[in-house]
Amino acid sequence: MNNAPIGVFDSGVGGLTVAGEIMRQLPDESIVYFGDTARVPYGSKSKDTIITFSRQIVRFLKTKEVKAIVIACNTASAYALETIAKEVDIPVIGVIEPGAVTAGEATANGRIGVIATEGTISSGTYETVLKRINPSLQVFSKACPLFVPLVEEGLLYDPVTLEIADRYLYDLMSYDIDTLVLGCTHYPLIRRTIRKVVGDGITLVNPAYETAKALEKVLERGNILADGKGSLGNREVTHRFYVSDSAERFGKLARTILSRGIESVECVNIEQYTNNINYDTEGCSDEK
């Protein structure tokens, strides 16, 4: 048994869909969540910048003594997972591999579509992982940069979102795919609109669900599953939330996405978690 928390991070609130799945599937695990709201979004930024940001966040999470790290952001999983996994001595999992494995199992005709941010698509990571699972799979990818702002504007079922989805998915549909990976944490929130465009014949894969399942396997294998009990045998599972900007706004969004209140959100000056300097304890600029 190991009741140390799981570190989960994302560019902002989107990764809460993954944190929520972990809470649901692994209710004895405590979570330390970090959302990089000062530098969101990651989807349009370069690989090296995403690695720099991810390293700072991992340094921060390590100060919270996490026993494993989940990169709950597709772009950071695509660009930084390999590097981070080499640099730390605890298990690190991303959202891409679990999503890809499920898509590989779900497809009947071997033709899989992937929609995601520009960063995730141009990294080619979904394609690489899918081909490793089964070299005969055919992968068709499409970046959908407007989906995140449309979701954040609350236009989940709006005709405008339907029109944009129609344009983004038009080409993909012509390739006769039977499985579509929702390769960005925001996309499951417009699943119904996407379903309208693609019809009922296509399997939609939500990596958040699969990632929580993959995490369970990793914890089992390492023999570090939690039992959710404190030293006196009392129930003790706590979730802590940290952001780099606008803690209050995050708290409100978190309540919506998780469908439950969250204890508190704390603001962190993430830029100072660089190399091996001593971290002072001041919060982020949002708190001053």
Add this chain to the structure above:
Amino acid sequence: MNNAPIGVFDSGVGGLTVAGEIMRQLPDESIVYFGDTARVPYGSKSKDTIITFSRQIVRFLKTKEVKAIVIACNTASAYALETIAKEVDIPVIGVIEPGAVTAGEATANGRIGVIATEGTISSGTYETVLKRINPSLQVFSKACPLFVPLVEEGLLYDPVTLEIADRYLYDLMSYDIDTLVLGCTHYPLIRRTIRKVVGDGITLVNPAYETAKALEKVLERGNILADGKGSLGNREVTHRFYVSDSAERFGKLARTILSRGIESVECVNIEQYTNNINYDTEGCSDEK
């Protein structure tokens, strides 16, 4: 005469519309431009985070020995201008005051609309400045968070952009405004679409144009206008461009916005420009 460069900064490429106006109106001035592409956008982030980012950028610009600073981003002008102006010993101007002055002069019925990012609108800065110019002015504001992503997706004249503009501007139009401030550097790029929605009877104010005029006055007053000549009397005007991420991508966009090639774009590790530490000379992570 003072041939030191003007420092111009923005959250990304948008401020190039301001830099372009300075080049056009003040062709003897050299420019050092910084676009914070690693942390773009600013419009949805908190005041204190924008101040932190702006301070780092100002420290960077000071190492280039600029003689004046133009905050070419509306959100940073709204949140950080006052603080920055107190902290440096050179003139600092933003885009809000010049735009507001022009709107105040242009209106006949005293009813002015302002569209901008969430940050700029919630700061209330346009309203404060307009009321200071003329307390009887009535100001009606609307945040338009989807305009920037729509512009960046290239949908300048698209029916979807028209539909979104129609929704954002519907309420504003009902207030009988006769002047509308385009309070975000990206918005002039969809001026034609906005014009379709508001009709011909409304004056559209582009703060980029007014800011270059205001800069000229400040340089004249301080007796620090440039003559564009080198020490041998030769013509010497140079524009240098720096970003915090994706220099190549910025270079391509810059050519489109400025309608001219730019010499080079250099990547800078902007997070290290904190307090009074010694800056090392390594570039940003994008270059490694």
